[in-house]
Amino acid sequence: MKNLVVNPVLNKEFKLRFRNFKSYLGVLFYLLALGLIIVGFIFIESLSNNMQGFFKPDQSRTMFMVLSVLQLALILFITPGLTAGVISSERERQTLNIMLTTTQSSASIILSKLISSISYLILLIAASLPLYSFVFLFGGISPGQLLTTMGFYLFTILAFGSLGVLFSTLIRKTIVSMVTTYGVTLFLAGGTAFLALIFMQLTNAYGYTATQPTNPLAYFPAMLNPVIILISTFEPEITNEISRSTGIEFPLWVSYLISYTVIFIGAVLLSIKKLRPNMKKVK
């Protein structure tokens, strides 16, 4: 086991993470929070059913949606915290220079830093899976929907995590890198939804005419918003409404996948390029 061939940075990061008691506490509190929400939701819903004390499958579906959106919010909140300090904290701790004089490639350092930081989040999500079984207990949700949601989480974590790593590489101070990453995440998760709403409202403000007015502007902030995309996987009506308003039929989730794949690749490549100084000779 000990001589398992693993990337040295990844190996070290895992070792350090799980020697820290705070990591276990993190999992405990995450599950406690999620568990309390589920139990509280079931309790309140069963009370509201004319005090009959049962829980209907369609309520289970609502619970799944609430849980999924809540989990996405937690992911968007935790990802910057885990990734925005991966390089800058090594720089501040004065361990980065030594690592950079080893023969490890910049790509290997950046990718293993990204994977090691987001794997804690993946552990949190995996640990929360048994809690989701509550939903299956009451029905209303297919395993396919659960898998789609998990896949969506993984993709979103990678994309937002790569932004954190990029800022951590470009910005010297962890605190500034954190603030920048949280700012960008807030814009992508909240600001884009706000912009999409505004643009849609502006389109509708033309009033009722014989033909539905369209304006493609709202499509672009909407395709960048992970919350809109997640909800639209449960409620296709949202996608239809955006298509009607913007006149763009191209599936929103495909645009999301494409744009964040580009962001992910761009952020990772730029981080790799900027990790070490450009040694090319200036002519």
Add this chain to the structure above:
Amino acid sequence: MIEIIDLTKRYGKITALESLNLNIEKGSVFGFVGQNGAGKTTTFSILATLLAPTSGSAYVNGYDVQKEPKLVRKQIGYMPDFFGVYDQLKADEYLHFYGASYGIPFAEREKLIPQLLDLVNLFHKRDSYVDLLSRGMKQRLCLARCLIHDPEVLILDEPASGLDPRARVEMREILKELKSMGKTILISSHILPELAEMCDTIGIIDEGKLVAQGAVADILAQLRGERLIIVKVHAGAEKAASYFEDDPHVSKMAILEDGFSFQFIYKGTPEEQTEMLKKAILNNLAITSFAEVETDLEDVFMEITKGVELT
């Protein structure tokens, strides 16, 4: 082994390094002396591929630091002036991590790490957490880390800074052993006089320029050609000072704070010096003391960095 040609580094308008030229032979120990901010760390960072020069070239074992940084990294073991360690990592795990970073297989590391820990007298601390080690131990562990991939060149930036006298002696002993192993060592230190005996050559850098380079003994002799003389009188210090200043071999005259002493640099022969003193006494100058100040390497450094030109 190490060749630096016209190396220049500028940060905006500030020139950290100006046309530095240096040639260090394989297996030799080179001491780099200079005040803080003189350009030592900049030079070392460029050699360690951590910093790109503005112009000029640097080669380690024939590899260009700019064109072949990966190959240069294989050749060097770099110890920065300030470095951190990871919390909650044990000494042998620390070395395993860096060994793996150089692509050394686990089985090989298992054999190598106890030997390295033994070399730096830390074998008994192999299971201790690195952040709990004393400063001297951390420095020695860092030195062991530099050696893990058996590099030809060691670049050690102030390896003895902040160490107590005992730890300094231990560090010096380890460096002597590394020298006997045939490593080419570049070392910078403000306690160079202590390390002088193990340096084959030294270079003195001031404001980004190499002001002197050569064997320790040669540099001392160079400066000894210029003697610093302090003269004490019981009255008329200014008159006496102006008398001595008329001598063509006297320069850098300065009256000291007590008002009864003055110092100057004398470049003449010992015979000329005797003659000058004889004439001064015959001229009724109230001299109570005429003393040559002993110079050691530290004085050489202080004098040179004050701007005294070598002959």
